[in-house]
Each structure stands twice: as C-alpha cells, then as structure tokens.
Amino acid sequence: MLVSKNVPWRRLQGISFGMYSAEELKKLSVKSITNPRFLDSLGNPSVNGLYDLALGPADSKEVCSTCVQDFNNCSGHLGHIELPLTVYNPLLFDKLYLLLRGSCLNCHLLTCPRAVIHLLVCQLRVLEVGALHAVYELERILNRFLEENADPTAFEIQEELEQYTHEIVQNNLLGSQGSHVKNVCESKSKLISCFWRTHMTAKRCPHCKTGRAVVRKEHNSKLTVTYPAVVHKQAGQEDTEPPGIEEAQMGKRGYLTPTSAREHLSALWKNEGFFLNFLFSGLGDVDMESRFNPTMFFLDFLVVPPSRYRPVNRLGDQMFTNGQTVNLQAVMKDVVLIRKLLALMAHEQELPWDVAAPATDEHTSRFPLSSDPHGGTWSRLSAPVSSSAGGARWWLDSASRWCS
Numbered sequence: 001m002l003v004s005k006n007v008p009w010r011r012l013q014g015i016s017f018g019m020y021s022a023e024e025l026k027k028l029s030v031k032s033i034t035n036p037r038f039l040d041s042l043g044n045p046s047v048n049g050l051y052d053l054a055l056g057p058a059d060s061k062e063v064c065s066t067c068v069q070d071f072n073n074c075s076g077h078l079g080h081i082e083l084p085l086t087v088y089n090p091l092l093f094d095k096l097y098l099l100l101r102g103s104c105l106n107c108h109l110l111t112c113p114r115a116v117i118h119l120l121v122c123q124l125r126v127l128e129v130g131a132l133h134a135v136y137e138l139e140r141i142l143n144r145f146l147e148e149n150a151d152p153t154a155f156e157i158q159e160e161l162e163q164y165t166h167e168i169v170q171n172n173l174l175g176s177q178g179s180h181v182k183n184v185c186e187s188k189s190k191l192i193s194c195f196w197r198t199h200m201t202a203k204r205c206p207h208c209k210t211g212r213a214v215v216r217k218e219h220n221s222k223l224t225v226t227y228p229a230v231v232h233k234q235a236g237q238e239d240t241e242p243p244g245i246e247e248a249q250m251g252k253r254g255y256l257t258p259t260s261a262r263e264h265l266s267a268l269w270k271n272e273g274f275f276l277n278f279l280f281s282g283l284g285d286v287d288m289e290s291r292f293n294p295t296m297f298f299l300d301f302l303v304v305p306p307s308r309y310r311p312v313n314r315l316g317d318q319m320f321t322n323g324q325t326v327n328l329q330a331v332m333k334d335v336v337l338i339r340k341l342l343a344l345m346a347h348e349q350e351l352p353w354d355v356a357a358p359a360t361d362e363h364t365s366r367f368p369l370s371s372d373p374h375g376g377t378w379s380r381l382s383a384p385v386s387s388s389a390g391g392a393r394w395w396l397d398s399a400s401r402w403c404s
Contacts, residue, residue, distance in 0.1 A: 019296055021295070021296075022295065022300055022301070025078070025080065025301075025303055026080065026301075028078050029078050029079055029080040029303070029304075030054050030055070030066050030077040030078065030079060031048070031052055031054040031055060031077075031079040031080075031304075032048070032079070032080060032081075032082060033048060033049065033050060033052070033079050033080065033081050033304050033328075033332065034048045034332075035047065035048040035049040035332075036049075036329060036332040036333050036336060037049055038050035038051045038325065038329065039051065039312075039319075043319070045058070045062070045307075050079075050304060050307075050310070050325055050328055050329060050332070051307050051310075051312070051325075052065075052079070052307075053065040053066075054066050054077065054079070055076060055077050055078070055079050055304065055306050055307045056074045056075070056076035056077050056306045056307050056308055057070065057071040057074060057307065057308065058071075058307035058308060058310075058311055058312060059071060059311065059312075060072070064077070071308065074308075075306070075308075076305070076306020076307065076308045076309065077306055078303055078304065078305065078306065079303075079304035080301045080302065080303055080304060081301055081302040081304060081328070081331060081332060081335065082300075082301045082335075083299065083300055083301055083302060083331075083335060084335060084338050084339050084342060085258070085259075085338065086258040086259055086262065086298050086299070086300055087258055087298065087299050088221065088222075088223075088258055088261075088297065088298060088299070089296065089297050089298055089299050090220060090221070092296060092297050093217070093220055093221075094220075095280075095297075096261070096265075096297045097215065097217045097223065098196050098200060099265070099268075100215050100223065100256070100261065100264070100265075101200065101201075101215045102196070102199075102200025102201070102202075103264070103268050104205040104207065104208060104210060104212070104213075105213045105225070105227070105245055105264060106205065106208050106210045106231055106245045107205060107207050107208040107210070108264060108267035108268045108270075108271055109205070109207050109208075109268070109271055109272065110200075110268070110272050110275075111200070111202040111204075111205050111206065111212065112195075112199040112200055112202065113199070113206065114154035114157065115142065115146070115154070115157050116195070116199045117272075117275050118154065118157050118158045118161050119138060119139070119142050119161060120191060120192075120195055120275070120278075120279075121274070121275055121278050122138050122161045122162065122164075122165040123135045123138055123191055124188065124191070124278045124279075124281070125165055125169060125278075126138070126165055126168050126169065127184050127187060127188050127191075129168070129169055129172040130172065130184050131168045131169075131172055132183060132184055132187055134164075134165075134168045135187060135191070137164070138161060138164065138165070141160065141161065141164055142157070142160075142161060145157065145160050192279065195279075208231075210228055210230070210231050210245070211228035211229070211230065212228070213225050213226065213227050213228060213245070214226040215256065222255060223255070223256040223261065224253060224254065224255055224256065225253070225254065225255075225256040226252075226253040227245055227249045227250055227252055227253075228245070228250065229250055230250070231245045231250055258298050261297075261298075262294065262295070262297070262298050265294035265297060266294055268294070269293065269294045302328070302331060304328060305324070310322040310324050310325045312325075
C-alpha cells in the first residue's frame with residue numbers, strides 16, 4: 001500500500017539543546033590555530049591560520065587537507081585556539097553574574113532561604129510530569145506548614161514538600177511527556193525568573209552572617225567585587241578549599257578573575273549541586289549521564305568554525321574579511337601578546353629579589369586588585385572572546401524565539 005504524500009510518515013517528537021564539554025570539543029577539533037595571519041602575501045591560506053586547509057576549503061578552488069574533498073563535498077572541520085588564561089563564557093555571562101551575586105563568597109552557599117530552594121526544586125519536579133496545578137498547591141502547603149510551625153528546620157520543610165511531590169510524580173500518567181506542554185514550559189520559565197529576581201538579592205548571608213559582597217559586571221567581559229568589611233568565620237572553615245574571604249581582602253575592591261570565580265563555583269556546586277542541577281537543567285544534554293557543571297561558565301580554548309562559514313568576500317581585486325574572522329584574529333593577537341607577558345613575568349620571578357619586582361601576595365594572585373596587571377590582562381583577552389561569540393549569541397536568541 002502506497003503512503004499518501006499528504007500524510008506525514010515521520011513526526012518530530014522533540015528538540016533539545018546542549019553544550020559540548022571541553023574534552024568533547026578537543027576531540028572534534030582537527031587543528032590548533034596558532035598563526036595570527038590567516039593569509040600570506042599572495043592571498044593563500046597560511047599554515048596554522050584561521051583559513052588553514054585542514055578546516056576545509058573556503059571556496060571552490062581549494063581542497064580540504066583533512067578529508068581530501070572539494071568545496072561541494074566537504075562540510076568543514078572545527079579548529080580551536082588555546083587560551084593562555086581562562087576567560088568567562090560570554091553566552092552564560094549573565095547567568096554567572098546572577099549566580100555570583102546571589103551566593104556568599106565566604107561560605108560558598110546560596111544566600112536565599114532554604115525554604116525557597118526546597119519549594120522550587122519540588123515545583124520543577126512536578127512540572128517535569130506536567131502537573132501544573134501542583135505548583136500552586138505546593139505553595140499553599142508550604143505557607144500552611146510555616147503558619148503551624150514557628151521555627152521549622154530545613155529538613156522538616158523538605159520532608160513536608162517531598163511527601164506531596166512524591167505522590168504527584170507517582171500518580172501522574174503523562175510522565176515526562178507532560179513537560180513539553182507550552183503552558184508548563186512557560187510556568188517553569190516564570191518560576192526560575194522570579195527566583196533570580198526576588199530571592200537572590202539578600203543583603204547578608206543567612207548561614208555565616210557575613211555581608212554580601214557587591215559584584216558588578218563591566219562590558220559583559222569582566223567582574224569587579226567589593227568585599228565586606230567584616231567577615232564571620234565558622235568553625236572548621238579555615239581547612240576548606242577555597243578558604244573564602246581572607247583578612248587582607250576585607251573592604252577592598254578588585255577584579256574577580258575567572259580562576260577565582262571558578263574555584264568559588266566549584267565549591268558552590270559541591271554544596272548546592274542538588275538544586276543548581278535543577279536550575280540549569282535546560283542547558284544539559286538529556287541523553288548524557290553527566291549533568292550541567294560549573295566548567296561551562298568558563299572557556300579554556302575557543303572553537304574556530306570551518307572556513308566555509310567564514311568566507312572571504314571578493315570584489316574585483318579587493319578582499320573583505322568576514323566579521324567573525326576579524327574577531328578571531330583579534331583573539332589570536334591578544335593570545336600572542338599575553339603569552340609574551342606571562343613569559344616575561346615568569347622570567348622576572350626567577351631573578352634575584354633585589355632585581356625582580358616585588359612578589360604579589362597569595363590573595364592578590366587569587367583575587368587580583370584593580371592595580372594588579374593580571375586584571376587588565378584578563379580583560380584584554382575577554383573582550384575579543386566576547387565579541388567573537390556575538391554571532392553565536394544571536395543564533396541562540398533566534399533559536400529560543402523559534403522554539404517559543
């Protein structure tokens with residue numbers, strides 16, 4: 001029996017977006033780009049440049065050196081640029097800023113009430129099975145429980161909410177299919193947005209009673225932090241890694257480098273991972289066992305798209321470089337400069353004490369102040385990396401609008 005052309009024989013069940021890890025991207029890359037010049041004096045692609053033939057042919061006159069195919073048959077190959085310093089991921093910079101602003105840099109915990117955390121986790125769990133009505137019922141259960149109990153513990157609140165959540169999840173017949181309903185997706189987005197806006201602005205940490213560190217973002221590429229003047233250390237906190245806010249940092253303002261931010265987020269994920277995995281579940285791959293992890297907020301190397309997606313426009317005898325290639329070339333120039341600066345600094349540290357510059361303190365290397373040259377070096381590298389991701393951010397926004 002022939003199938004009518006008007007009847008679809010395949011249906012789209014769903015669509016999901018994920019992010020490659022650093023290890024996966026290194027396996028996909030075929031070339032490490034190290035040459036800032038992408039074309040030689042004759043207009044041919046430079047070796048180890050942004051138009052290296054290993055990334056695929058850029059026009060119909062070239063042949064790929066990786067798969068030995070022409071422009072019509074080669075889909076292109078990825079390359080990568082190794083960064084000498086860790087930088088912020090510009091696609092997730094806004095979420096990173098909200099997460100740092102709503103967490104304590106001293107005890108590495110979220111500053112929102114524990115009742116709010118357990119409530120949101122249970123609400124997101126019932127939304128995964130499409131139980132939209134249970135979201136509001138959980139709020140009523142929590143309000144009634146807080147009225148009946150004067151000072152309940154976090155465990156008691158969690159136990160009360162888990163009991164109702166378990167019943168909803170077990171008795172729901174739709175299962176995971178209910179989470180794809182448009183109203184359910186909209187409700188989940190509103191809950192998370194309300195959480196960021198309402199509960200992540202506490203003035204004081206409820207756990208260690210330390211004042212909130214003021215974190216500000218500048219140009220979507222760097223973060224500055226003003227530490228509180230008074231810090232309350234808890235018993236046994238000196239032995240933790242990272243140790244938290246040190247005495248020399250109290251009341252001072254400086255750059256929050258990606259290295260120190262990653263240390264804080266790793267400790268935060270260790271303490272609050274059960275909740276943050278639900279909060280960032282949309283960025284994880286549903287087919288993989290590994291969930292979203294804090295390393296996604298940072299970049300140790302930059303992916304270079306295939307050459308065919310960054311074509312060189314020609315008009316007569318003139319050549320016009322693709323905008324994405326210009327940004328990647330700016331990254332390459334800064335990488336070369338920063339490596340020279342790091343080599344010079346390493347050479348100065350090997351000199352005798354009376355010849356070399358004064359060594360920085362431990363807290364300065366972990367949290368460089370605004371006068372430290374490291375902060376400017378990080379900022380110089382972060383700016384072109386953020387610009388090179390502008391096209392990816394535009395595509396991500398377009399995809400989200402299309403899905404909605």
